[in-house]
Amino acid sequence: MIIEDDIIEPIRIRFSKLAWILDERMRRLFAAAEASALGRGGITKVAQATGVSRRAIHVGLRELSDLKEPVKNPPKRIRKEGAGRKSxxxxxxxxxxxxxxxxxxxxxxxxxxxxxxxxxxxxxxxxxxxxxxxxxxxxxxxxxxxxLGYSLQANRKVLEGSDHPDRNAQFEFINEQTTQQLMAGNPVISVDTKKKELVGAYKNNGTTWCPEGKPEQVKVHDFVDKELGRANPYGVYDVGSNTGWVSVGTDHDTASFTVETIRRWWRTMGRQSYPAASELMITADGGGSNGSRVRLWKMELQRLADEIRIPIHVSHLPPGTSKWNKIEHRLFSYISMNWRGRPLISHEVIINLIAGTTTRKGLKVHAELDDSLYPAGIKVSDDEFKQIHLTRNMFHGEWNYRIDPRPIVG
Structure with a gap:
């Protein structure tokens, strides 16, 4: 006596071994062939073993009966023309x-x-x-x-605002001045403020290698820690030597703070690298604490020029072009890559991560903490501004100017 399971199980095994390669038509033909071999009751048994519907098996039996000889070039279409659910x-x-x-x-x-x-x-x-x-x-x-040609897409930052008619001319002017200064052996630095960072166990974008299943835990909410506060990194990038200096401030990002960073760079790195310098050239954005319209910026540069006893030439990038500042893509971008995925839990960690930033082209960075106070809201009066030895260039004097050291009195 043949047990029904002894019939169904071999069919199920054969079908499971071939199912991965069978399309819809071949599935029903396989099932129809098995049912035909079993004879009476075969359709029910094969349907139970394979999961192919009885209706599909009947269709397969009709297709097999219509085949009078082996098909040399089987049709590529699985269903009949017009079959299936309408779109x-x-x-x-x-x-x-x-x-x-x-x-x-x-x-x-x-x-x-x-x-x-x-x-x-x-x-x-x-x-x-x-x-x-x-x-x-x-x-x-x-x-x-x-x-319809749609897809999920994020916003893309490509709009820079209205172009200034002399934007390209200003870039050409900066390039010409930079080339001349470097050929004369004078330092050319690019300066800017990096994005302020929360200090503490906060999420930092990016990923880093950690033991599997043990990511570094950070706070859920990004509320400012009253004790640690924020870090204000201000950078100086030396174009000629491919070196950087970053002061990590703990107070306000003011013009006094920015010029103090330049002063520290000059005392520690600039003076040694350019002992015969006759001028210092600075390229900066047109806005922020080192903006072209900030009086305190010019006043602090005057004090710096009086100390180092050489003229300071300043060229600001045209409006809406801050991303072209050399410090952005030659220093700040590498700092961001170096600390990606690393919580900036303390000022010491921030300084070490900045100082550890290097590139294949030999970038070296020095970083230090500046915990001095730089109060905001300092005004420069008209009389004080007149004391600045400011000479504006014939080409866009609001962007290009020189500040000469004042004579030493007594």
Whole structure:
């Protein structure tokens, strides 16, 4: 006596070994062949063993009976022409246009659309379409959006604002001045403030290697620690020697702080590297604590020029071009890469990570803490400003100027 399980189990095993390579048509033909071999009751047994429906097995039996001789070139199509469920855009002609109106309400539809100020998720779009008489599931909405040429994309920073008509000319001027100063053996430095950082066990973007399953734990919320506060890194990049200096401030980011950083760089690195310097050239952004309109910036530079006894030439980058400042992509970007994924738990850690930044081209960075107080809101009066030995260049004097040391009295 043959037990039913003894019939079904071998079929199940044979089918499971071939299932990964069988398409829809071959699945039903395999099942039909097994059912035909079993005879009466074979369709039921094969359906139980393979999971192929009885209806599909009947279709396969008809296909096998129609084959009078082996097929040399089997058809590539699995189903008959026109078989299968109709596309949703065929059953609902207005669906695509309704979807386009929702995703682009300002250009293709009503600007007062309810989704004008709503996050256009697939579920939200599907719900809005269904409410407007176009019942559709959210996965289908995703397929339709891809057919329309849409994809998930983030914002991209490419707009720099309106271009100044002399933007390119200013870059050419800076390049010419830089070349001349370097050929004369004078230092050329690029200065700027790096993004302020929270000090403490806070999340820092990026990843770093850690034992598997043991990421460094940080605080959930980024509330400022009243004791540690923020770190204000201000950098000096020496274009000629490919070296950097970063002062990590603990107080306000003011012009006094920025010039003090330049002063420290000069005393520690600049004077030794350029003992015969006849001028110092500084390139800086047009805004911030070292902005072209900041009076205190010029006043502090005057004090620095009086100390080092050489003129200081300053050239500001045109408006909206701060990302082209050399310090951004030759120093700050490498610092960010060096400390990615590392919580900046203390000022000491920040200084060590900055000082440990190197590149294959030999970048070396010195960093130190500046915990001096730099009060904000200091004003420079007209009389004080007149005491500055400021000479503006004929070409955009608001961007290009020289500050000469004042005569030594007595």
């Amino acid at each position: 949703v855009i065929q059953t609902d002609v207005g669906l695509m246009s309704a979807l386009e109106k929702l995703v682009e309400p300002m250009t293709r539809g009503d600007p007062e659309s309810p989704l004008r100020w709503t996050c256009k998720s697939l579920r939200t779009l599907a719900g809005e379409l269904s409410a407007n008489g176009h019942p559709v599931s959210y996965p289908v909405v995703g397929d339709l959006l891809r057919e």
